Every structure is written in C-alpha cells, then in structure tokens.
Amino acid sequence: MSLDKVLSISGKPGLYNLVTQTRGGFIAESLIDKKRITVNVRQNVSVLSEIAIYTLTEEVPLKQVFLNIKNKENGQESSVKPKDGKDKLEEYFFEILPDYDEDRVYASDIKKVLQWYNLLVKNNLLDNLKAEIAESKAADEEE
Numbered sequence: 001m002s003l004d005k006v007l008s009i010s011g012k013p014g015l016y017n018l019v020t021q022t023r024g025g026f027i028a029e030s031l032i033d034k035k036r037i038t039v040n041v042r043q044n045v046s047v048l049s050e051i052a053i054y055t056l057t058e059e060v061p062l063k064q065v066f067l068n069i070k071n072k073e074n075g076q077e078s079s080v081k082p083k084d085g086k087d088k089l090e091e092y093f094f095e096i097l098p099d100y101d102e103d104r105v106y107a108s109d110i111k112k113v114l115q116w117y118n119l120l121v122k123n124n125l126l127d128n129l130k131a132e133i134a135e136s137k138a139a140d141e142e143e
Contacts, residue, residue, distance in 0.1 A: 002128065003049040003062070003120075003125070003132065004047060004049045005017055006031075006125065007039075007045050007047055008045070008116070009028065009039060009043060010043060010046075011043075012037075015048070015119055015120070016029060016037070016039075017031060019036065024040050024041060025038060031125075048062055048063075049061075049062075049063065049136075053065050053105060053113070054100065054105055055097060060100075061133075065096060065113060066116075066117055066120065067130065067133060069113075069117050072095065072096060076121070077117075077118045077121050077122070078114050078118060080092040082111045082114040082115045082118070083111075089110045089111060089114070090107065
C-alpha cells in the first residue's frame with residue numbers, strides 16, 4: 001500500500017489507513033489496533049504523501065525522509081526513540097536530513113516523524129518506498 005492512503009488525523013494517536021469514503025467523510029482503520037473509525041469532513045486530516053519537511057533550500061517530501069531513515073536503519077525501526085531528548089532527536093535528524101530548517105522543524109515534529117516511521121515499519125508499509133518516490137519524480141517531470 002502506498003502512503004497515499006495513510007492518514008494522520010488531528011486529535012487521534014498514530015496513523016490510519018483509508019478504507020472507504022462515505023457521504024459525510026470516510027472510514028479509517030488504525031495501524032495501531034486495527035479498529036475502524038468514522039471521520040467526518042470537518043476533522044483535520046493529513047495524507048502522509050502530501051506532507052513535506054522544511055529544509056534551508058526546499059521542502060523535502062516525507063517519503064524521502066522515510067527513505068533516508070530506512071536506509072540508515074537498514075529497514076529496521078529507528079535507533080533513536082521518539083521519547084529521547086531534544087538534543088538527541090535533532091542530532092539524529094541532522095544525519096537523516098543535514099540541511100533541515102531548525103527554525104521551522106521542531107523537536108515535536110521530529111518526534112512525530114520517528115513515531116510514524118516506526119509504525120509504518122511495524123506494518124510493512126515502507127517496502128515500496130523507492131518505487132513510489134521514482135513514480136512521484138516521473139510524474140513531476142511530466143508536468
């Protein structure tokens with residue numbers, strides 16, 4: 001499954017898989033406990049494939065950040081835990097994305113990226129990441 005169907009829902013922990021659309025919103029399944037919830041159109045929902053991280057020169061898609069972490073960790077969960085201290089999180093993120101914008105990317109953002117990455121690894125959702133990034137780049141070049 002691609003990250004186009006993985007959602008972050010404001011006020012809800014973890015990530016969700018888009019199951020189906022309804023008249024007033026959609027049904028999503030938690031990647032943590034597999035419970036399904038109904039989400040209405042008024043809730044703040046972000047699709048992971050649409051999220052980017054600020055750097056000093058551009059915005060880097062979250063897919064690329066996940067691929068950088070995956071390459072560093074050889075496909076395993078991150079060696080730095082999301083609950084580690086601010087300095088340790090920032091040091092780790094500099095290894096992943098050396099030119100990330102420290103003024104606009106907070107420790108809480110790094111923590112969330114690592115939590116999401118670990119959850120996606122547990123659910124084997126990062127297996128096709130290289131292919132997805134290649135497809136995205138090809139589509140961007142066509143435009």
